[in-house]
Amino acid sequence: MSTKILVLNGPNLNLLGTREPHIYGNETLDDVQFMTEARARELGLEVEFRQSNSESEIVDWIQSAKGTAHGIIINAGAYTHTSIAILDALIAVSLPVVEVHLSNLFKREEFRHHSFITSAAAGLITGFGAKGYPLAVEAMSSILQDAA
Ligand code: CA2
Numbered sequence: 001m002s003t004k005i006l007v008l009n010g011p012n013l014n015l016l017g018t019r020e021p022h023i024y025g026n027e028t029l030d031d032v033q034f035m036t037e038a039r040a041r042e043l044g045l046e047v048e049f050r051q052s053n054s055e056s057e058i059v060d061w062i063q064s065a066k067g068t069a070h071g072i073i074i075n076a077g078a079y080t081h082t083s084i085a086i087l088d089a090l091i092a093v094s095l096p097v098v099e100v101h102l103s104n105l106f107k108r109e110e111f112r113h114h115s116f117i118t119s120a121a122a123g124l125i126t127g128f129g130a131k132g133y134p135l136a137v138e139a140m141s142s143i144l145q146d147a148a
Helices: 029-042 055-064 077-081 084-093 129-147
Strands: 004-009 046-051 071-075 097-101 123-126
Touching: 004 029, 004 055, 004 129, 029 046, 029 129, 055 084, 071 084, 071 129, 097 129, 123 129
Parallel strands: 004 046, 004 071, 071 097, 097 123
Antiparallel strands: none
């Protein structure tokens, strides 16, 4: 099986590039997918890139990663700050996790400073816009190589 990374995007990230470019940048989610897949290809990794506005669908996708993916990159959107269900699913699959955010959470409102995801993640990339995704792919590649 090729080395496969599941890249998950949470609510409203489908709106990227349409509003709030000063916070999230000008790239659309399709652009982010393109950049993510390009870096993955360079590193010999395969990417499955998904977005959902539904917490339960994200939980289902995380559960189904066991046995089908080698790692998970996740931008859980606003669920980052609320979802114990996503945290529990990430812990349950025990795959390496890299958390990514377009904006710098710590320069924003206090309620965005806490992430339920981070405690299940190897690390957090926040504030580099769309470029955070290829960076997350690099981080995942390094984690998987170290574990091999
Ligand atoms: O910075 C990030 O990547 C976030 O995960 C984005 C979430 C936000 O709730 C998190 O605190 C940080 C929001 C994604 C919504 O994206 C939009 C993009 C364009 C227009 C409206 C929403």
